[in-house]
Amino acid sequence: MEKTAPLSPTSKGGLTRQRILDSARRCFATHGYERTTIRRVAEEAEIDKSSVMKYFGTKENLFRECVAWDIPIDALTSEGQEESAQRYVSTMLRMWEADPHSPMAVLLRTSMTSELAASMLREHMTRASIDVIERHIDADEARLRAAIFSAIMMGLASGRHIIGLPDLTDADIDRIVEVASPMVATLLHP
Amino acid sequence: MEKTAPLSPTSKGGLTRQRILDSARRCFATHGYERTTIRRVAEEAEIDKSSVMKYFGTKENLFRECVAWDIPIDALTSEGQEESAQRYVSTMLRMWEADPHSPMAVLLRTSMTSELAASMLREHMTRASIDVIERHIDADEARLRAAIFSAIMMGLASGRHIIGLPDLTDADIDRIVEVASPMVATLLHP
Incomplete structure (x- = not known):
């Protein structure tokens, strides 16, 4: 590049x-x-x-x-595992909310119809999310946990912002964060 | 219709x-x-x-x-909450694996570039997944939990089959099910 x-x-x-x-x-x-x-x-x-x-x-x-973007995962990670999970979910949803044509949103939309975009999304999610999150996981299957985390965050963002599921678009981000964070904590810190 | x-x-x-x-x-x-x-x-x-x-x-x-498909959620639900979560994740991943042009895959791919497809995906996920899962949740925010469940399952399937994240495509379904089920159980049965 x-x-x-x-x-x-x-x-x-x-x-x-x-x-x-x-x-x-x-x-x-x-x-x-x-x-x-x-x-x-x-x-x-x-x-x-x-x-x-x-x-x-x-x-x-x-x-x-x-489509270049960084998720400040290291900066978001704290000692408290529940707190980290909460910060990941909250930051990701708020970044997207603030800019519907954010790099992440553009890359995700275009990746469905362009192999170039899909390969960039794969590389980007691997390098900027999976590689980083993995280092913060102290459990078996750390890498697979990091990959599942990245995929489910993408699903949550797509559900709210690309597909526009009414139950997700109508919900306050705070409520989503509250409900989703314990799930993320279970995944990353079983 | x-x-x-x-x-x-x-x-x-x-x-x-x-x-x-x-x-x-x-x-x-x-x-x-x-x-x-x-x-x-x-x-x-x-x-x-x-x-x-x-x-x-x-x-x-x-x-x-x-793109008409049914997820047999009622039939997959058992008394054991961990077991139900495991069956949901396993069935969804195996259905997709068996047929890369399954109705679900076709609808998800097309929904990124067609408003008709996106609106059908919204309706379908709401009716076939959120409405059904909600009935099996005995907790606060049941409907939001059901919506988050549907979105993260979509993310997991997209990560493996549409984006093709190497860490997910290379993993055995059994391993993914094992790692993801406790997370789903935490979400649906906190």
Whole structure:
């Protein structure tokens, strides 16, 4: 993966870059990876196509930046196992709530119809979630527990934000966190 | 939803019908709802287009039959709460394993790119899973627990069969069931 030079988010270039990323996330989330073109992103951002090329080079690079995200699992982990579980669930749901076109949401939506996106989601979930959570589990089958954790969190987020199950969309995040955390604690710290 | 007359699965008509359904499931799972046409299904089944029309009428009807499935939750529920949890997880994973183009898999894949499919998945999960599981839960927040259960089972199945997380695809179903069941029991019977 080619890295583009970091820009201050408040410089002119940084603002343009952010505007392109925002438009691209909307486009990828709505139309999928295959049907999103650099032209479409440029139109949506009301920016010249050549600017998009200048900042991101290719559609694949643009997509990679759109779906880069970190879950601050280490920072969320505390001594208390119930508390950690609560923080994982709460942070994940609140991050998604705050931005329906978050990198995670875009990657999940596009991964159903694009093999490139699916392979990036696999890699990302493995590296950013399973590898990290595993280190915090002191039990048999730590890695499998970490993988199940990642998958069920994805299911919970999809149920609320992508499928839109009424019983999940209508519920307060606090209630979901309260009900789901003991389950997560049982999985990670049996 | 219009009901087509039931046919014995071994009669000539029943066999043709089944052949059309099998092709249609493959088409919908691979190409999504929008890009699947009656013509494509007919070609894939090596059957005349008019036969597909005769048996199913419209693409929407054909899709509805393709994605109709029942999870035998009542039959899986036993006196033992751990045992019930184990049976739910095991049956769901084994059903999917046995048929990667099962109705559930087709509906989940297509729901990411089709609002019709997403609304059918919402209704189906609500009626076939949440409504039923709720009746077996004797705890506060029974309905929310049932909804979280449905969402996390979807996440587990997607992680293994759609995203293909290596840590889940490489694991024996028995191991997954063993690790995931106590978590499900904690959720449903706190």
